[in-house]
Amino acid sequence: MYKTDFRPVPLQEHIKIGTKLFNNQFQFVRNVQCPIRIQNDSEGLVYLSLETVLNGHSVLVFCPTKAWCEKLSGTISKEFFNIGRPPNGPEKDQALAQTRKELQSQLNGPKLKEVLGKS
Numbered sequence: 001m002y003k004t005d006f007r008p009v010p011l012q013e014h015i016k017i018g019t020k021l022f023n024n025q026f027q028f029v030r031n032v033q034c035p036i037r038i039q040n041d042s043e044g045l046v047y048l049s050l051e052t053v054l055n056g057h058s059v060l061v062f063c064p065t066k067a068w069c070e071k072l073s074g075t076i077s078k079e080f081f082n083i084g085r086p087p088n089g090p091e092k093d094q095a096l097a098q099t100r101k102e103l104q105s106q107l108n109g110p111k112l113k114e115v116l117g118k119s
Contacts, residue, residue: 011060016048035095038079045072046079053080054102 013024021029034047041047049059061076063069083096084103091097 016044036099039082040075040079046076049076050080053106
């Protein structure tokens with residue numbers, strides 16, 4: 001038998017309960033406070049995913065069912081799109097404008113188009 005915990009990329013596990021974030025040892029890390037309004041994010045999962053992407057990392061979210069995962073991934077992608085697209089008029093929310101700018105700098109438009117074309 002061979003067993004290893006080797007990972008080519010370090011994995012950080014966190015557990016979110018309400019607005020509190022814990023590490024995988026259930027030690028309190030911080031409270032989650034979203035500085036921008038995200039339409040369909042009552043649980044704060046879209047914001048945590050966004051925060052992780054803006055820090056240059058990938059996100060892996062576990063859900064209890066396949067249907068739940070599909071719904072959540074659709075919600076995250078839709079909200080990322082809404083946050084990242086240019087505003088219709090003058091930007092009133094400076095926190096949203098800054099988040100939009102950071103998100104646009106993280107995402108590679110041509111690569112995203114390539115991925116979408118393959119689906």
